[in-house]
Amino acid sequence: MPQFDDDIDSLLARFEPPIAALTRELIGAVQQIRPDFAAKVRFGWGTINFTHAGAGFVCAVYPSRDHASLIFQQGRLLDSPLLVDDGKVKRVRWIPLTPGDDIPTDQIAILIAEAIALRC
Secondary structure, three states: OHHHHHHHHHHHOOOOHHHHHHHHHHHHHHHHHOOOOEEEEEOOOOEEEEEEOOOEEEEEEEEOOOOEEEEEOOHHHOOOOOOEOOOOOOOOEEEEEOOOOOOOHHHHHHHHHHHHHHHO
16 A cells, blocks of 8 residues: 555645654554555545445544544434534534544444444
């Protein structure tokens, strides 16, 4: 995946090292949970999108100035206290993380499985 790695490097070059490291850790967690996901950097959105062969787009990692988020396309249909929204969106929900936070891998794995089940 040299092109994907190059794209990640290009996207994360605009962020401070702690945000870039957190984003890489979050990407790695998703890839470890679902190695079958296809991953693609979307420069226009500034996201790393993950798709499932049967379910399509499931989630994305979105780095920002002071945190990174794992965004679920159908997040409003998922039940988890980790998921938040800003009151302005209809479908998506996300898990915001800041540098130093532990990545809740087990809870993310459950949410990913539920998100796939909703779309298959």
